[in-house]
Amino acid sequence: MSTRESILAAVLKNQPPASPLPDISAFQGTDQDIVARYRAVFTGIGGSVFEVENFAEINDRIRENFDATKRILTTLPGLAGYFEQLSTTADPRTFDDVELAVIEAQLAVAENGAVWLPEQRMGQRIIPYICQHLAVVVPVATIVPTLHEAYAQIGEGDYGFGAFIGGPSKTADIEQALVMGAHGPITMTVFILK
Amino acid sequence: METKTKDHAALAEAFIRDEEHVNWHDGALWWIRQKRDIASKQIPEWEALRETASRIKSNVLSNLHDYLLQFEANLIKNGITVHWASDAEEHNRIVYSILKAREINQMIKSKSMLTEECHLNEYLAERGIDVINSDLGEYIQQLDNEPPSHIVLPCIHKRKEEIGEIFHEHLGTEKGVSDPTTLTRFARRHLRNAFITRRAALTGVNFAVAETGEYVVCTNEGNADMGAHLSDVQIASMGLEKIIPQKKHLGIFLRLLARSATGQPITIYSSHFKKPRAGQEMHLILVDLGRTRQLGRPEFRESLKCIKCGACMNTCPVYRKSGGLSYHNTISGPIGAILAPNLDMKRHADLPFASTLCGSCSNVCPVKINIHDQLYQWRQVIVKEGFAANTKVLGMKAMAWTLSSPNSYTRMGRAGRWVLNNIPFAINNKLNPWYKQREMPDGPKESFGEWYAKNQKENGSDKK
């Protein structure tokens, strides 16, 4: 018998009698003050939030807050005139010098501050991790209250990779002292686009 | 390999000698417990989430065979190569063969308790393959040649000065530098080079979705992603019990996991891996390593519900005062103490006794594992299987005989306070460990029974 068959046989022999799957449809949040809640949670995590009207304003905020002499990439067509467009075919190792990546989320979650990024929104999977700073544009109407609504919207999803990202990369492994930028971005900024 | 020379009590005693250090360790973990309390109390439906998560996991255990088949079929459809391993040796051999076939001799690995249990790094090192642990805490433990002491906070037992010294010795940082930000930045630069140059990356798995064939890896540092997305070959190792039925169930588990673990609303990165990148290979290894045996133990199978949040460790006063390494097992603390005897009952016979059965672990568990009840049950099994010390067995038999007979009990009680001589915590003998740091109560002139016979019988209050 192969390992696979012997494991499956042991599981079948040892698993307990059927136990029904609970209904989880009752879990849901509310839309009340959703933008304010998102903002409070994400700021609490150590992220920055700007509410903006248009792409020009995003460009202004970026130039105020980041070093525009360094490499800034974006996947957003709306920012094409301002920053380098991300190549989806380049070797991912070549992004090691990216100072700031600006990408757009499919949705954001008020209860935990996280944004949902399927890989099409990242351009390349490595982008939101390898950059020194990450900026994510969140259209205001895409903010949902909890993860339950988020997964309902995501559905099966047409992606090979997707991630919730909820703040700058962090560690507290040395004496529980919080340090931003363990391996990934040192800061994360969300632009809530009205 | 883990070498066991002392039991939990002896290792804990050694840990406690540095009282200032213990107080710091206890306080740091209690602080995390408090953050967990605050986070959980912001969710009105918290207890319902725990109950639901527990019931989903019950369903998983009862239907694991079919879910594994469904998961496997979806993985294959998604272009992921599936492997099955019954034990550590087979798991390690599979990883080695994948790397060998591509002539890869360097790998980067994010946190995976399973590969720690398998001693993968040692196995690969013996065959000329170098592995770097990329989680900062695990990296520090690797440099210091120690296993992790906590599943979420691998080096929580170390002070920053100690870590500064390790960095100085192994990485050449300036002597005396111990500032956490400075050390973290140094490790960031050092490990980034490893991420960029290593062609193979291995990750653990937090949740595996049967319905879609994707798996979710949660980190705060982003180290799993840095490794995976820069690799040509990506390997994931998972225990069989990590399956969840449907994607929407991630909503339940991800709401519970980080809040329970650290009090964060969600881990910074919750990465959903479904298909390889263009040009990349992806492998997933399904590992048994005792899981099917535990599944067959009705009183202990619920331990397989564990989502490895570490909340039971943070709340456990014994863990906080004794340190994770005193459990001499990859998974330490209360959950480790109910998982370990399944793997090797003799070697881990002490662990279910390293608890006061206070029950706090069961209350913080996000999937409601009855941890303290299982600790009690393991004690019964370990004694029945003959792993209790002989002296203890004789003592307990004598106690049972005396307590079962009111006459012998009363006679001994009068003669020399039987309890003083026989109840383990009350043995009136200066060699008894009780007296090392505590007094016993002053023996009263008479027992309650004697007082009652004199003062109450005559007024007839015991007549019904």
Add this chain to the structure above:
Amino acid sequence: MTVGLFIPCYVNQFYPQAAIATLQLLQKLGLHVVYPPRQTCCGQPMANSGFEHLTQECNDLFLENFASFDYIVAPSASCVLHVKQHLHSTNDPALAERVRSKVYELVEFLTDVLKIDHLKARFPHKVGIHQSCHGLRGLYLAQMSELNARPFSKPVQLLNMVDGLELIDLDRPDECCGFGGTFCVAEEAVSVKMGRDRVTDHVKNGAEYITSVDLSCLMHLEGILHRNKSAVKAVHIAEILNSTL
């Protein structure tokens, strides 16, 4: 109503004053209380050490002593919990089940069965409550700090009826003291460290007395207080509730 007084073995030997207070308190409340003299031990020290299979004779003896009472009351949450969870009988399982349902720890008997709303007691001191884990998480005498659930506390409810008594707040309101039965000698170092830390919390917050529903916890904490020559005293809750100082 006749109440069988269950006085655990070590309470009988070491803390007769707590047993006397329990008896007197119940009598003051007008109950007919009987102490069956042939009682020994509930079997917990053996069961918690992994020897539950040796406790059948303790169980039989317990049934013989207590089966006839309307209620069985003990000043010990830990022993009560053991009886409630583990009292079994091979000869008469139904009897064991009936007896299990009649066993009460003193505090819960006062709040849940007698439902008392006042007491004639006076104890003009600062008191810290040590929550026994078996009382808290086993018998649910108070809300557990880990849960997101409505707070309540049966010991506080009773202590609030005592004249002059001032309850202090603790930094960690329901952490284990480290007694743990045989744990207290098998894991002496951890046990004592846990106990010392509980004592420090009470002392730091101004307690003159530490009280509890379990004398096993108190014996451990008192042992540490005495060794350190502390002026803080350990006292069972029955003695406070029966106090007329």
